[in-house]
Amino acid sequence: MTPTELMREWVARFNAADIQGLAEMYAEDAVNEQAVLAEPLVGRSAIRKLLEVDFARAKMVCIEERIYECGDTAILQWRDPLGLKGCGFFQFRDEKICHQKGYFDQLSFFKAQGLPVPHDYLNS
Template sequence: MSLKQTLEKFISFYNDQKLDELMEIYADDAVNDQTALRPIHGKEAIRKMLQDQFGRLKAHCIIQNMVEQDNSVAMEWTDPSGFRACTVFYFKEGKIWIQRGYWDKITYCKYHNLDIPRE
């Protein structure tokens, strides 16, 4: 299976909030580094973050474009509100090792009618 195919499966699990299946795609020492947030280190910490997120909102990712090169896949995506972002996934032994999301927190809050953070 190509890295793009692995990522397509990951997005399907994410959109369906299938946490156990999602976690199978992460490496044990994975890092989830969203530019608007603090990095999350380790598979169990990522599980907790996703579990909390799924409990608060119905996140949905619509893939716009994916480019695979060597051990990484860059993905442009939107959500149903029209919010746009980019995430780069780095893989190790077929598992997500580093997930780095590039998006703006204030814009995200505006698109989703959330309070704008003051920090």
């Protein structure tokens, strides 16, 4: 699969809130850097924990605005129905995500979802 095809599969699993399916898309040694996190997450199990926290606290929808592809990398420009926008950079190795870097406004996310802003993003 191409990075664009893999990205569209990731979006489909995200919109289905398929935590297991999403986690399986990451390499065992994948790194996930989110602008809202102080430190990168390293490894599939750490990334799965982030997914569990995020999907437990909010109904999330990812609407593809554009996907750019260059070599082994796809860049996803996205929005959600509540007005939040962001982008993610996904590098693939053997059809698995090996590195992800995501940008979105954390405060806008919590406000749009009607959630209190936690002191630590990974704690609800």
